[in-house]
Amino acid sequence: MDSSREGTPVMTPASGVAAAAAWGLGFCPHRGLTSKVTDPFQQQLAGLLQSRLRLATLILLVGFLAYLVQILLVPSEIDANKSGLLTQHIGVTIVIAVCAAWLSAPGKARRFRELRIAELIVFGLPALFFANVQFHYTCAAFTAGDVVSASLYLDASTIPWILLLTLYGVFVPNSWVRATFVILVMAMVPIGMATMVGMRHQAMWDALMTNGLIDCGLNLGMAALIGIYGSHRFGALEKEAYDARRIGMYTLREKLGAGGMGEVFHAEHHLLKRPCAIKLIRPERADDSHTIARFESEVQATAKLSHPNTIEIYDYGYSDDGVFYYVMEYLPGMSLQQLVDSSGPMPASRVIFLLRQVCSALREAHASGLIHRDLKPGNIFAAERGGLYDFAKLLDFGLVKSTDAGGDMTLSREGVVVGSPQYAAPETTIGDGPIDARADIYSLGATAYYMLTGRPVFEGDRALKVVFAHVNQSPERPSRYVDIPDDLEEIVLKCLSKQPDDRYASAADLEDALASCVDADGWSQQRAAQWWRQESPCCHSSRDTVDTDGPTLVVETTANA
Structure with a gap:
């Protein structure tokens, strides 16, 4: 992002999303990841069916309870002929209540086959009850010689059926073929029941044809059409919503984090069933083509690296709607x-x-001519890989710069310096001389300072104040805040030297210095595994925390970056 005035600092979000800052939140490394080889849409459909069926069951339960209370409030109307229906009403209500409790059990995902059985009970039992009530009252009226009342009752008794058909079509996710079959079967039950009654006597049949059967058929037909269309439309919308969560061959699962220009999702390859993380850069969030080019360079630069401690890139490209994405290993x-x-x-x-x-x-990376330029605690991950714990992973090469003579990886415009203010080397913010591997050494020293003390080298409520402190002030010794070995403290302070020549010349030199420390062998895989098992902070709810170590700083200067 350019500034209209030279020397004016401009704050922008970090280079996309500090992706891995949220990848594994809520997952202990020793728990690992599992993936069942099943159709992802079927998995989603099972969860949807359970939630929709639970709601439909609760609605039916409320309806049956309301009518039961109404009947019990007028006990004089409960004669010997109706007592059997009352018992059935109570029984159906109890069964529906049990199904509602079973579907509402907290944290319990039901299997698809079990849910279909529950669906049959929840809708089949009320259908049988309605059919029995209809048959009972129609036959009772006919037996009493009131043929007209019997036929009129048929028309009035369609209301519960209409509600049941509509409820099924709207709430139960189905294919349109299955929905059509089930709804038509339910719609034909009251018509078939009326036909059976009418066939007992010609007068009853004439009354039904005159007063009730045609109206009943029309009402149930309209309800069936509404239910079938509702089931088909809602199913299509669910499928569209699911397809919208597909990027290429990858299915998006849950959102892990978001930044100013992108989002990170936990995803899975459609065929391999391999968990991964996808960073999406939406066109409307990018400033211009330069920003998209920067993210493309991040992918290309990282893909060139094969070191096991560097994040692995699986794939990248553009979706049909212009979203740039790249796929990384899930950590x-x-x-x-x-x-x-x-x-x-x-x-x-x-x-x-x-x-x-x-x-x-x-x-x-440095041997390949690539300078990271955004090293910070949020871009280094302590992961579990292949049974190894505290396996460091270097992430987010979005600000990478090539030092090759013919390299074209530098994506900061002329006079633009990019970095995180609390960890950026002085030369990257004032444009004083070329930027090389020693800038990453400084940032790594600032990261080590934070790891040891729990605080940044320089604190300030404004980015510009922090930048000036890195340029002009000497850092406090880490031993002022915590007890650390002298040799490690000297290494950290040497990394934080203002002049690049006073720092370690290369990452290899810094690694050798660290290896010579007294405590170099004090931490092992065994200790790391024990820590993750006993003191893992996985239970901390920090899933929404993304790039918490501060935004990326863009500073306009008169020198080249």
Whole structure:
């Protein structure tokens, strides 16, 4: 993003989304990931069927209870002929209540076959009850010699059937073929019942044809059409909503985080059933073509790297509606930012253990002529991979810069410097000299400072104030806040030197220095596994926390970035 005046800092969101900052939230690394080889739409349909069937069952329960209360309030109308129907009414109400409780059990996902059986009970039992009531009253009126009342009752008794047909069509997700079959069967029951009664006597048949049967057929026919269309339309909308969550061969599951220009989703490959994370950059959220090009460069740059401590890119491209996306491995674990926020400063041995892995990843990136330029705790992940814990993953190469002579990876415009203010090297914010691997060394030192102390090198309520502090002020020694070994403290302070020449010349040099620390062997896979098993902060509700270590800073200067 450009500024209209030179030297004016402009705050923008971080480079897209700090994707992995939320990928594994709520998932302990030792829990791992499982994926059943089933149709994803069928899985979604089962959950939808349970929720819709639960609501329909509750509506039926309220209706049966209301009519039962009405009957019980007038006990004088309950004669010997009606007592049997009352008993049936109470029995149907109890069964529906049991089904409602079964469908509403908290945290219990029912299997699709079980839900279809429940559907048969919830709608089949009331249908049988309505048919029995209709037959009872019609026959009773006919036996008493009141043929006209018998035929008129047939017309009045269609109201419960209309409600039942509409309720089924609107609430129960179905294919249109199945919905048509079930609804037509239910609609034919009262007509068939009336026909059976009418066939007993010609006078009854004449009365039905004159007063009730035709109206009953028309009313039930309209209700059947509404139910069938409602089922078909709602099913089509659900399928459209599901298809809208498909990007290429990937099915979007849940949203893991969002930033100013993009969103990150937990997803699954349609055929491989492999969990992954997808970052979406929507055109309306991008400033211009330059922003999209920056995200494309992130994918291309990261895809060139094969180091195991660098995030792996599976795929990228554009959807039919112009959404740029790229697919990354899904990482069970937490970012360093979240680990510190939830559990406090890390012991020196663990910091060394994680930083050495990051240095190893940077060695490959720097050897390929790529400078990360946005190293920070939110862009380093402590994951579980292949049974290894605290497996560091370097993420988010959205601000990558190529140092190759013929390289074209630099996407900051002339005079634009990009980075996170709390972790950016001084030369990246003032444009003083070329930016090389030593800028990443500075940012890694600032990250180590935060891991050890739980606080950034310089604090401030304004980004510009933090930038000036990095340029002009000497940092407080980490030992002022926590007890850390002298050798590690000196390494961190050397990384935070104002002049690039005073820092470590390469990630390899920094890795060697860390390896020579007294506590270099103090943290192991065994200790990491034990920590995740016993002290995992997975239960902390921080799923919506994305890029919590601050926004990316864009500063206009008169020098090239």
